Amino acid sequence: MAGDVITPAISDRICAHMNDDHADAVLIYAKVFGNASEATAAKMLAIDPEGMDISAEVDGQEQAVRVAFDHTLADSEDAHQTLIAMIKQARQKG
Template identity: 60%
Template structure:
């Protein structure tokens, strides 16, 4: 069984996402956080129900709460869910460009 999402696990996930997948976090903010004008974003925390981001739009920093489509069971579920969300966001982004 994978690790539950504790504060320590949240910090580890956020650090990894912020350091290695900043582009994905911006996509989360744009697609799921209703901030299509976001130019940057940072993941602040994650729990079983959602994630907290801060999105940069021009000179404003806006806090965003994104709810997951299901309660996460553990850290492994978080990993798979975040991957699926970025795939969905990329797919939506391509559809919007093609219109």
């Protein structure tokens, strides 16, 4: 089943869900894939077919982090599956 094209509205919905329900995952994305290993908190600001923008807190300072995906996302379902795969990959690294 195909998902919705990733519009700004879909991006906002995904970000709100990730920040509210999966803040730990967002922090892992910033640390493992965004080279912000010192981050203590993170918030997903936007997601698009190429990657996601995260605001990470490093030493009390906000730091912009861009995490590129390994492929261009087709739709919101692809985003969902990709985000899950990235968490599994990050946990295996850790």
